[in-house]
Amino acid sequence: MEALLVSMGVVALAEIGDKTQLLALVLAARFRRPAPIIFGILVATLANHALAGAVGAWLAALIGPTAMRWILGVSFIAMAIWTLIPDQLDEEAEPRPPRFGVFGTTLVAFFLLEMGDKTQIATVALAAKYASLAAVVAGTTIGMMLANVPAVLLGEVAARKLPMRVVHGIAGAIFLVLGVLVLLGAGSSR
Numbered sequence: 001m002e003a004l005l006v007s008m009g010v011v012a013l014a015e016i017g018d019k020t021q022l023l024a025l026v027l028a029a030r031f032r033r034p035a036p037i038i039f040g041i042l043v044a045t046l047a048n049h050a051l052a053g054a055v056g057a058w059l060a061a062l063i064g065p066t067a068m069r070w071i072l073g074v075s076f077i078a079m080a081i082w083t084l085i086p087d088q089l090d091e092e093a094e095p096r097p098p099r100f101g102v103f104g105t106t107l108v109a110f111f112l113l114e115m116g117d118k119t120q121i122a123t124v125a126l127a128a129k130y131a132s133l134a135a136v137v138a139g140t141t142i143g144m145m146l147a148n149v150p151a152v153l154l155g156e157v158a159a160r161k162l163p164m165r166v167v168h169g170i171a172g173a174i175f176l177v178l179g180v181l182v183l184l185g186a187g188s189s190r
Helices: 002-015 019-031 034-062 065-083 101-114 118-129 133-154 156-161 164-183
Strands: none
Touching (some): 002 118, 002 133, 002 164, 019 034, 019 101, 034 101, 034 118, 034 133, 065 118, 065 164, 118 133
16 A cells, blocks of 8 residues: 555656646647546556556566665655756647547657656656555556646646645655665665
């Protein structure tokens, strides 16, 4: 349960103001069809985070526990710093007319934009930390949906009213605490 809740909370906070959330806003404004956009985000996130989680679980099995603890601790601290840097969506990343429909456009755009993103890297680290791959992938996916569904439904109004610095600060603090706890050996039952 801890893996699910921590994964969900960390990703939900880290996703606020992230480039994939900005993409959700662009898609919502452009297509004005929330259901296929939300479903596309869900499928893309499940695929992307399942892949990232599998990489994290594989790394945990490959690397010794002491080395893994240091890698994870430093990774979480790096994520804390990265979270404080707001993302911007490039103009060229804006979707073209939906050749594959709204769902297909959302699926492809989200999957590709999430590659190497902080929430994908966090999923790798969380899957390496926790023994439950399914709980981590479920948690990170729920976290993505918690951050992106309101963006799709409420659009830019919600994005302008959220205090991004505070949200990014809270997410950064959570990553920092996780990093320090991992380096100190907390929860090293693996």
